[in-house]
Amino acid sequence: MQEEKKPIDSHTKLDYNETTNKRGKKGVIMKKAWIDGICCEGCARDVKHVLESIYGISDVQVFCLEGYALFEGFVSHKVIEEALKEEGYSLKEIEKC
Numbered sequence: 001m002q003e004e005k006k007p008i009d010s011h012t013k014l015d016y017n018e019t020t021n022k023r024g025k026k027g028v029i030m031k032k033a034w035i036d037g038i039c040c041e042g043c044a045r046d047v048k049h050v051l052e053s054i055y056g057i058s059d060v061q062v063f064c065l066e067g068y069a070l071f072e073g074f075v076s077h078k079v080i081e082e083a084l085k086e087e088g089y090s091l092k093e094i095e096k097c
Contacts, residue, residue, distance in 0.1 A: 030059075030097040033069045033080060036090040040064060043089075050083050070097065 033051075038044055044064040051060045057073035057080075081091040 028072050030070050030072055031094055032097050033071065033094045034092040035067060035069060035084060036092055037088060038062065038064045038067050046087060047084070047089060050087050050089070051080070054079060054083055 035047060038047055041064055044062040047069055048060050048062045051057050051062075051069055051071055054073075054075055056075045057071050059072045060069060061071070062069040077091070077094055080094065084091050
């Protein structure tokens with residue numbers, strides 16, 4: 001007899017095999033973009049604005065001390081790289097979280 005999978009909690013009713021982001025949205029994968037040139041809170045705001053202006057990207061969070069941004073969306077590496085380059089930043093790498 002196969003054991004039934006139980007939800008993570010009674011509020012979200014998500015299966016253990018479903019992908020969720022940190023806010024509990026089902027099916028959304030967060031990505032981490034490592035960016036050169038973020039040196040202060042002002043830079044972090046600029047990068048946040050640049051990423052939020054790209055169609056298809058949402059829920060942007062920038063961490064200036066660590067030098068990366070978290071975001072949701074399916075946008076090509078090249079589109080993000082070009083948008084950041086126009087503002088003086090350099091995209092090093094994007095990874096799934």
